[in-house]
Amino acid sequence: APQPTEEATLLAEVPQLKARLLANENPFGPSEKAKQAMLDAVATSYQYPMAYARELAQKIAAYEGVTPEHILLDAGSSPLLLAAAMHYGKQGGAIITGDPSYDDLPNKARHFNTPIIPVPLTADYKLDLDAMEKKVDGKTALLYICNPNNPTGTVLETAKLKAFCERVSKKAPVFVDEAYIDYLPDPQGTTLIDAVKKGQNVIVARTFSKLHGFAGLRVGYIVAQPETIKTLSNYVVGGMSISAPAIRAALVSYQDQVFLQDALKKTLASKQFLYETLRKEGYEHIPSFTNFVMFPLRMDSKRFVDEMMKRGVGVRHWQFASKEWCRVSIGRLDEMQAFADAFKQIS
Numbered sequence: 545a546p547q548p549t550e551e552a553t554l555l556a557e558v559p560q561l562k563a564r565l566l567a568n569e570n571p572f573g574p575s576e577k578a579k580q581a582m583l584d585a586v587a588t589s590y591q592y593p594m595a596y597a598r599e600l601a602q603k604i605a606a607y608e609g610v611t612p613e614h615i616l617l618d619a620g621s622s623p624l625l626l627a628a629a630m631h632y633g634k635q636g637g638a639i640i641t642g643d644p645s646y647d648d649l650p651n652k653a654r655h656f657n658t659p660i661i662p663v664p665l666t667a668d669y670k671l672d673l674d675a676m677e678k679k680v681d682g683k684t685a686l687l688y689i690c691n692p693n694n695p696t697g698t699v700l701e702t703a704k705l706k707a708f709c710e711r712v713s714k715k716a717p718v719f720v721d722e723a724y725i726d727y728l729p730d731p732q733g734t735t736l737i738d739a740v741k742k743g744q745n746v747i748v749a750r751t752f753s754k755l756h757g758f759a760g761l762r763v764g765y766i767v768a769q770p771e772t773i774k775t776l777s778n779y780v781v782g783g784m785s786i787s788a789p790a791i792r793a794a795l796v797s798y799q800d801q802v803f804l805q806d807a808l809k810k811t812l813a814s815k816q817f818l819y820e821t822l823r824k825e826g827y828e829h830i831p832s833f834t835n836f837v838m839f840p841l842r843m844d845s846k847r848f849v850d851e852m853m854k855r856g857v858g859v860r861h862w863q864f865a866s867k868e869w870c871r872v873s874i875g876r877l878d879e880m881q882a883f884a885d886a887f888k889q890i891s
């Protein structure tokens with residue numbers, strides 16, 4: 545069944561929501577330092593932002609152990625997903641993705657008549673790498689691997705994904721979307737930027753929209769081979785599409801471990817509260833490694849979401865594996881309480 549796209553939900557009018565739990569945002573950000581950096585940047589924002597964009601690319605490159613030529617910045621990761629959809633989508637081959645997974649890149653590619661091969665998840669709701677690899681042939685345009693996976697919140701075993709990329713990237717480029725990697729215990733040990741460093745045909749996407757709390761500020765980037773960066777940069781504006789205040793905020797947020805750890809701690813506390821709410825009502829859930837939780841419903845998922853929305857609680861619905869599902873983003877504790885109050889009335 546067609547699912548409502550993230551975009552449609554975000555465009556939908558959601559007035560006076562008590563709990564905004566529908567777009568995997570981080571209400572604990574942006575950090576105070578990031579907000580101050582934005583204020584400080586306002587006076588000189590008549591200047592183009594290129595120098596700051598270069599500084600951010602250099603900072604990320606130094607931290608990740610690559611060169612600035614391995615990095616392409618834009619206003620969030622969405623434009624970079626679109627760039628990949630355009631470039632690889634028009635090659636004539638298929639894009640292989642998970643089902644369900646984040647559908648933005650494949651959906652954009654559909655506009656270029658790219659065949660999309662959705663591969664169902666495993667029984668424990670992870671991307672089925674073995675089944676995805678079997679779909680690769682000489683014409684495959686791209687594999688899209690969302691890790692951790694949106695909307696299920698599951699994560700792949702790092703060694704397994706690394707071995708997969710090493711084999712498969714020889715046949716087709718692998719796009720690894722790491723939007724939620726900052727929520728994992730060891731992002732540096734999990735990232736596939738490692739594969740890029742080894743020269744593999746892997747593109748890693750990152751965003752400040754999640755743990756950094758920048759969804760409205762718009763800062764994201766990809767890390768890939770310099771030739772790939774050059775090619776994909778033909779489809780986007782790059783660093784100049786990000787406003788100087790947003791880039792300067794990203795510069796201070798990038799390694800602000802105190803803020804990031806605090807946001808992570810608050811997210812985990814809210815998630816624990818949600819788990820408890822579900823348990824009390826006798827519901828199961830998919831174990832989540834992200835700032836959202838997917839759980840199976842006992843009623844029509846569209847009706848559930850409508851009923852929650854009437855009570856000021858915004859969540860999302862899905863249908864897969866012959867079940868109706870709700871995805872709840874992790875918000876502040878007062879939002880999780882609002883979810884619990886509404887949920888008790890409906891469930």
Ligand code: PLP
Nearest residue numbers: 620621622646694723751753764
């Ligand atoms: N990738 C994934 C997996 C996402 O869930 C999202 C947003 O929810 C994005 C990319 C796009 O985020 P942004 O354009 O804000 O970086």
